[in-house]
Amino acid sequence: MGLQVSGVxxxxxxxxxxxxxxxxxxxxxxxxxxxxxxLLRMIADLDPNEGDVLLDGLSRQDVSAPEWRRRVVYVPAESGWWEDEVGAHMADIEAARALLGPMCLPPAILSSPVSRVSTGEKQRLALIRALVRKPDMLLLDEPTSGLDQASTRAVEAVLRQRLEAGAGVLMVSHHEEQAARMGNAHYRMSPHGLEAVR
Ligand SMILES: Nc1ncnc2c1ncn2[C@@H]1O[C@H](COP(=O)(O)OP(=O)(O)OP(=O)(O)O)[C@@H](O)[C@H]1O
Incomplete structure (x- = not known):
């Protein structure tokens, strides 16, 4: 059970x-x-690629692209925002509200204009936006880069809860300590391809 990527x-x-x-x-x-x-974008089928990608044995070719991207969600390092207000981006506003405290974000932030929200706040809000859609797999591109230690630990705690609930996470990170805290396995991208670190 989980995500299998073969020969992409x-x-x-x-x-x-x-x-x-x-x-x-x-x-x-x-x-x-x-x-x-x-690589994360290819797994989410956002860039052209070939190869086998399965979720719990189901090939992505057997589900629609939007359904695949709901189940296997990519969160870029810098997300796009298209509405004026933060809350308008949330598919489930109550689920989003419930995640604000755990992510060290103030309750009023959902009614803020996106233009007034800081970079680090946007990073956590983009993760909330993905989490409220209840994905099975999270493909996270440096989800805590630039965050202070308290916010980083808060994000990690929320991710740990999702892992305990049965989701999977594939996460780009440059921090050895984070790899030790969070990672069950670790791959390094090299000119020769992916190398297993552990
Ligand atoms: N759609 C695309 N088509 C062709 N080349 C691309 C495409 N997207 C990115 N690239 C190129 O592929 C290379 C790898 O980019 P990528 O963003 O995956 O690197 P990265 O390892 O995530 O780097 P960083 O740690 O700086 O974010 C870059 O040289 C980039 O310009």
């Missing part, structure tokens, strides 16, 4: 193979520009 090639890269069992957090590190974001 695209944008002149790969083949990449890895697995993310449910309940586990898999870390992905590697030099800037080595293709970590590209």
């Amino acid at each position: 090639v695209g944008v002149g890269r790969g083949p990449f193979s890895l697995s993310v069992p449910r309940g586990q957090c898999v870390l992905l590190s590697g030099p800037s520009g080595s293709g970590k974001s590209l």
